[in-house]
Amino acid sequence: MRSQAEIRRALQLNGRTVDFTLKRASRRSVGLKIGPDGLTVSVPQRFPLAELDAILHQKANWIASKLDAMAARPEPTALVAGARIDWLGEPHALQIGFSRARVEADSLQLVAHSTADIPAALEKLMRREARVFLAERLALWAGRLNLRYHDFKLSSAGTRWGSCTSGAVIRLNWRLMQAPLPVIDYVVIHELCHLVELNHSERFWTLVASACPDWRHKRAWLKQHGSRYFSW
Known part of the structure; x- marks a missing residue:
């Protein structure tokens, strides 16, 4: 459930409709953040919203480029046994159930006993x-x-x-x-x-x-x- 301090708004920026979350926060200036949920705009508690559109139009190119980059990001890699992860540019298969982590010619042997253990074990290696x-x-x-x-x-x-x-x-x-x-x-x-x-x-x-x-x-x-x- 969205907080009462957050509302959804939309604005036309350079010919595209940009939906964003508007948040009132204890801050001194307007902040823009691009994340998986899109654009979040944080403004001071007493900031006059009549001034916000002009600020967003000034940042329109930056907002568009960041939104496009976020949209182009690849889907998260599923870390399961047998999945292939690059190591020095070459794909290596993830293998689990080992007592010591090792890098082999075409595999990464991890100290992991279940799928849930793989991310931490891979990062540790x-x-x-x-x-x-x-x-x-x-x-x-x-x-x-x-x-x-x-x-x-x-x-x-x-x-x-x-x-x-x-x-x-x-x-x-x-x-x-x-x-x-x-x-x-x-x-x-x-x-x-x-x-x-x-x-x-x-x-x-x-x-x-x-x-x-x-x-x-x-x-x-x-x-x-x-x-x-x-x-x-």
Whole structure:
């Protein structure tokens, strides 16, 4: 049942009808969020709704692009015994009932005894392997680029593949273990280059290109295929 503080509204934005949930909340500004249930607009308790349409029209292109991206997301992968999950770009069958998790040539052997155990067991295996493998790729490319980072950590971000802080801490998403090695290396190079340029300026991309000349192809591949790695 929908809260009394939430109401459904609809608005014509760039020729399309956009349904959205309007919420009154304890906040100072208007917030927009796109999720599985569509657009949610949160406004301050005393915000005059007469001003809302103008704000949404200003954000129409952003709203449309996010709604389209959400609609294009793949269906969640059913994690059952026998299902195939990419590992370093190659499909591996999920197998359960093992006392120790292992990565085999064409299978992932999980410490799981039922379907309900599979998601946690798969994440545990992927994190374990990512902690070592991604650290090795990071050290390799840091040496090649003659760059130094302060620390490496795994990331659980919902959409981002990596990040680099001003304190030289690099985070890489453990879900990268599903991607092909050249794509993983592109993400690693990308974050390492932020040690020099903490932005996406022309100088930054020139530095990326020095180590990964086809970075545009790798970035496009991630945009096209990467969302399925978040589908479970």
